[in-house]
Each structure stands twice: as structure tokens, then as C-alpha cells.
Amino acid sequence: MLEPRFVRENPDAVRAMLSRRGTKVDLDRFLALDTELREIQRRRDDTRAEQKQLAKQVPSLEGDERSAAMAKSKELGQSIKPMGKRIQELEAEFKTLHLAIPNMLDDEVPPGLAESDNVELRTWGDKPSFDFDIRDHLDLCEGLDLLDMKRAARVAGSRTYFLRGDLVLLELAVLRYALDLIASRGYLPLAPPFIVNRSAMEGTGYLPFGADQAYECARDDGFLIGTSEVPITSLHGGELLSEDDLPRRYAGYSACFRREAGAAGKDTRGLYRVHQFMKVEQVVFCHNDERESRQLHEEILANAEDVLQGLRLPYRVIALCGGDIGRSSAFTYDIETWMPGRDNYGETHSASRYYEYQARRLGIRYRPKGGGKPLICHTLNNTVVASPRILVAILENNQRADGSVQVPEVLVPFMGKEVLARAK
């Protein structure tokens, strides 16, 4: 969230941001609440100060003076109560609005509100050319009997799947390949809880918006994570970190769950958009320093690019426009990987920098080396690899005329074979 003082002092900048994002928040109401709250809090504080003063005198007084002080103090106490009630009401409304204000955008965020306004920054790799009629991943898997979505639908509904045989091994291979790569760069692997509480969801900005996307375990007020960013960014919530070990780099390894509400009818074919997937995610905590944030953002982007380059998958890097960027993010790069079956690029990675936005919500701070006030950390994250979506690209880019699929060279050591075998 943004610092209330910042919003108070820069309402025009906040309004400009809202319009760049094409979103609305009742900022006037927010500012009015802010003013009213501070005003009533001050009155409450003053009254309370007076009351405390009296209460403090009580033990040293006697007789009438004593009972007078007690009575007066009680009276003041009574008058404070309604103020407290009012403050609570106002605060609740204030908090709701506060959480609703998205992060400020960096200057270089491309203008525009539609997906088509995103800007392609660069491409890498040559799209494969096939001298035969290509199959998409679903057809390939069908031919090799590596996937069962029909029965999955019966067992678990739409957008679910059973991977079979070598496809299971391929998933494990690509995850392990990615995890090894990121770990070798100083990222600490973490296997986090897949169910988190409300405050972790709020802190990372997945609530209240995005509530539609999360599976809720209502009985226990828990939520299935849509990404390990949620538990891992929350890892240091409420902590005062030592500056010595900033930046901290983590590699989350988890299953992810998404309801895909509102995506009905979209990407219904195959493994592209599913309710459950596996992901290795990079999460970074760093100093309260924009330059460092930007530098690390390039780092996590490069890590992901290296994963794809290792796999020899063509991709492009795009900058998300104001209307397409997440509410918590100040700037987001997406990486889209070439998927011949779609005859298009498909999003496989998303790298965001948040500056203070998440860490402020979560209360993640560090004390600067020479002493002084604690500062709020910055956070960033990016995908390393997500499966099965990455399998779509791997399968389709490495298919052969006979419907078989070559295992990418870097995965062979993890697979123990060079070609996917039929499952039966």
C-alpha cells in the first residue's frame, strides 16, 4: 500500500496513476476520511491526556478531592468512548479504501489499457520451422498417451489433468533443471505451505481483489496459494531484518491453484490454462533503494531468460501497459514463450517490482547499518518456470514429423532419455 502521507500530499500524482491504470478509487473520500480521522483522533488524544493526568493524581489525593478527581476522570472516560467508536468506523472504511489504492507506476510503464498496448521489448531465438503438419501439445500427448484430461474432468472438473508416464518425468525434469539453475545463483530453495491465512493474502495484494481467483478453505479461513510468492513474500512479515543479509534471494517451489474465474471459454484447449500447476518462483527482498530494485529486476528477468535459452525455446520480453499491470506492481515484464500450436507467443513468466508496496503491507523492514530508523524493504518476484504451461512450449517446439517429441538437451540428464516414450 501507499503511505497515507504520500497520498495526502500528492493526490494529483495518485489520480494520474489511477487513470493510467484505467481504474477507479474514491480518492476524495479517502482524503476526507484521512482529514476527519486525524482531527477526531487528536480530540480523543487530548481528552485522554487530561484523563490520564487526573487518574495519576488520584493516589496522592484524599477525601473530597480524591472522589472529585475520580468522578471527573470517569466522566472524561465516558466521553472518550463514543469517539473511539467513531474512529473505529472511520478506520474500517479508510482501510478498505487504502488497500484499494494500487501501487504507483514507474514512468516507463507503457501507456494504454488493453493487452494490445503492451510493448514488445525484444525477442530471442528462432521460431522453429517444420516441414510437416504440426500438432499442438494436446494432439502430441494423445498420440503418445501422455495425458488424460477426459477422466480428469470426470474426477476433478474442467481445467484439470492427469499427466502420464514420461510427461510426469518431463515435468519433474524441467522443475529440477530450473531449481538447480536458480539455486546455483544464490537463491535459497523453499518449499512453502500451499495453504495460507488471510493476512498473507492481503499482504501480498491478492486480497481483497483477486479473491475470485483464489480457492478458499472457508472453514479454516485459509486460502490455497496461487503462487509461492504469497507465502514467501510473507515469510518475513512483521520482521526487522538485519541489513547484513539483504538482498535475500529465495526460490519457491510449490503447487499453485487458481480458479480462473472470468476466464470461462478462454484457452480451454489442453494444458495452457489449468486450475493447478507447479511452479518455481524467485522472490527477492532488498534495500529501500530504487536503483537496487531495478537492478535486481533485471537480474530476475535474466534468470528466467537463461532458463528459456537453456531449453532453446524462443521467447519475447514485453513491458506491460498501465491497464494490464497488476495492482501491486510498479512495473512488470512478461516473458512469452513461442508455442507453435497457438501459432503465437504465450505468457510463461511475469517479473514485477513492487518497491515498498507489499513490504509496507506486510511490515517487512530492516535497520540501516549505521543505526537509525528502520526502513521498509523492497520486494520483487518472477517466475523461474511453471508447469504444465512450459510443457506446452517444450512439447510443441520439439515435436517431430512422426509425432514423437525430442527431450531438450538440458533436460536429458534429469530424464534419462532423449525421446518421450509412449505411455503404454
Place this chain on the structure above:
RNA sequence: GGAGGGGUGGCAGAGUGGUCGAAUGCACCGGCUUGCUAAGCCGGCGUACUCUUCACGGGGUACCCCGGGUUCGAAUCCCGGCCCCUCCGCCA
């Protein structure tokens, strides 16, 4: 699921109705000292909000897991919740 114990400042750990925002130790910061070596000495050192000052600074309120309550006055008493630990049971 049953029984018990506990949640206090960066950490450890006192405090069970008033002068406690909170002892002490460690860590940290500033200074002094120093040939006697992970040293000693002196001083400082919570956070948030808010008011005030040109500034240095000063004032106020809140916070001892969270939320209610009792009281002139709550870290301390009462109620509810969350979390942690130990033992027993059950189970992967």
C-alpha cells in the same frame, strides 16, 4: 481429539493494579582509553501516528500476540480468539 505450559523491545529475559514504554544481559550506535589481544570505561539506544519548531529539538496518544470488558487507573484482573511448546491418543 484429551491434559498442561506459554506469547513482553533486534535477541534473551524480569515485571502480576498506579511513578512501567517497561529492570537486566547481549547486540547495536557515539566517545574515551589501550601494547596485551572475540579487552575495559562512559554515554546513548523501541515503533507508529500526531501536534509544534526555520532548525536542533520538544509535546501528546497508542502499542507488552489480537479483540472485547472491569477500573479513577491495566503489560498486570476478567471474557473470547489466534499462535507456539510439552505429554497422551489417533494417523500419513
